[in-house]
Amino acid sequence: MPTYSLALTLAITAPLLAPGYLLLRDAVSTPRAYLTDAAVGLTEAAPRALPQDFFVAVASHVVDGGVVVKVLLVVGLWLAGWGAGRLAEVVVPAAGLGGQFVAATLAVWNPYVAERLLQGHWSLLVGYGCLPWVAVAVLRLRDSGGGTGWAVLFWIAVAGLTPTGLMLAATVALTTCLAPGVGRSRRWCAAISLGAAVVGALPWLVAPMVSGSLSSSQAAGVTDFAARAEPGLGTLGSLAGLGGIWNGQAVPSTRMTLFALLATGVLLAVVVVGLPTAVRRPGARPLLVLAVVAVVAPAVMATGPGLAAVEALVRAVPGLGVLRDAQKWVALAMPGYAVAGAAAVATMARRVPRGATAAVCCLALVAVLPDLAWGVGGKVASVRYPAGWSAAAAVVNADPAPVAVLPQMSMRQFRWAGPAPVLDPLPRWVSAEVLTSGDLNIGGRTVPGEGSRAREVERLVLSGAGADELAAAGVGWVVVEGGSPKLSLPVAYADDDVAVYRVGGDRPAASHRGTMIAAHLAWLAALLAGAAGMTAARRRSAVH
Structure with a gap:
């Protein structure tokens, strides 16, 4: 079987x-x-x-x-x-x-x-x-x-x-x-x-x-x-x-x-x-x-x-x-x-x-x-990522400050990833906080996500806010995926697939990380304990 x-x-x-x-x-x-x-x-x-x-x-x-x-x-x-x-x-x-x-x-x-x-x-x-x-x-x-x-x-x-x-x-x-x-x-x-x-x-x-x-x-x-x-x-x-x-x-x-x-x-x-x-x-x-x-x-x-x-x-x-x-x-x-x-x-x-x-x-x-x-x-x-994505991630990871990202919606389409929309890969590829609104477009209608701060930052970026204003809002980088729009900000990396703009802002890390790590370790401990217990029970059964 x-x-x-x-x-x-x-x-x-x-x-x-x-x-x-x-x-x-x-x-x-x-x-x-x-x-x-x-x-x-x-x-x-x-x-x-x-x-x-x-x-x-x-x-x-x-x-x-x-x-x-x-x-x-x-x-x-x-x-x-x-x-x-x-x-x-x-x-x-x-x-x-x-x-x-x-x-x-x-x-x-x-x-x-x-x-x-x-x-x-x-x-x-x-x-x-x-x-x-x-x-x-x-x-x-x-x-x-x-x-x-x-x-x-x-x-x-x-x-x-x-x-x-x-x-x-x-x-x-x-x-x-x-x-x-x-x-x-x-x-x-x-x-x-x-x-x-x-x-x-x-x-x-x-x-x-x-x-x-x-x-x-x-x-x-x-x-x-x-x-x-x-x-x-x-x-x-x-x-x-x-x-x-x-x-x-x-x-x-x-x-x-x-x-x-x-x-x-x-x-x-x-x-x-x-x-x-x-x-x-x-x-x-x-x-x-x-x-x-x-x-x-x-x-x-x-x-x-x-x-x-x-x-x-x-x-x-x-x-x-x-x-x-x-x-x-x-x-x-x-x-x-x-x-x-x-x-x-x-x-x-x-x-x-x-x-x-x-x-x-x-x-x-x-x-x-x-x-x-x-x-x-x-x-x-x-799917294979274009080489520029690794380069862009490396730039952000060298200074992992909060990242604002465009396009606005959570789902986007890439010419190299096929015809179906995909979630933004960036939040999982960098060690920085990536601001995402969670908004979805379903049948031409926007279903709002929970990311109110990300939505406010997106409005700032699209309104043409300068580096100082974005930095004051706690933004360290702006990443544009897909090649547009072009922004009037200092360019740290750019190619036809992705562009990284340096802003320079930062934001304190979230509190309670220790608590959340402990909660995840409890889940992992349950997984490992269950596996160990099953193995021990089978060995005892084989002996008897």
Whole structure:
């Protein structure tokens, strides 16, 4: 099963094996990253990328940052397939090896993976890959007590590379605690799951407390980030088929036509055929219920009343801005879908040989999403930075004072990076504070971010403010990406791709860095302790 899952993963990610960097929409990798204030959550923006930025910054001191990100992405998808097969083995053993192959195929080869790859959500896919392993770890505790809480701690910590991943993993863990069993009690399993989740969440729980970074401005984007209906399916049908991401540009070509209807029908047919067998398995029932909720809830959130309720909730509790992108929660359906897909082999066993059923199901799942192969039709591939970017970063790193950057919006397009917009790589490439507003342009409408100071500095720069005025505002450098506009400021470096202007201002470093570093180290300690505990438990088991 690990080999098959890796083969599926490499069939998707093969273009990333070439030299270069993952740079696509929200995915940004650079040769080196630094433990800046932003990397530990001390900014105006909500802590969306913690602790992933911390981890990549630390790891990039040893390995090239582009390699770190690409390896994590490949490992995440590999874990999804391998874990789904393992979950099928635990929950529906009657499905045999054929059922495990179906579960692995369904977990890796589906629209959710394709759309999140195109959106650049590599760290979310790492969390996604941990979900079946979380379910297996909790089921082992509930079933016989033979498992250990270390496995739960480890997998939740790995999923916690991003806040959404941790929330997904914690939800799967708590849901799986409801499965019947004669091992550890439900309360004990729930306590372990919640404890692991709290420790894993410390980086992004502590950040807003010390930086005051949460605001109600995220409510402005609720409608823009709602789940989207695909051709012939409607919102509910799109979500049931594991599609429906808010960004219509981050969608495989086959999902933009009525072929999406056929593809969804095939995926759901595999799941539905296995339901009669799956529902008879006690360990599967909580996961199946969770799958239904994971599909229906985002669909309800995309309705008029649902959008109004979510917007009101985000305004009342700014930290719940994470709910805006409702389709990402469909990931919670994957463990249940994988179990039901595996059970299809057992359901058909009386009429069709298991191997034949498994082969048909696997081939059908791949055939209805052919453009997931080779980097979603070549769209997810390695990108090479122009030499000027390294030179510009070196200039700033020699004197890491705060940086104002143009263009204004968070997303920009580079001729050398392909047709899709990308997040600005500069904040991850320099050891200085880069002022970013977080503003997004979606369908011609600006969704404001939380960076009010950056927005004020941008206005100063665009109004033609001189070096003295910008320095007084705490700006040390102005970087213009893409070659325009030209500014009347002292030039430190310039070429056709990027220009660096020296201003000379500075600003004291943010306070509470020690607190945030400690929060990240707590997450890292949980990760390492979980891994060590799992290893020790396996050795003891092998001895006995």
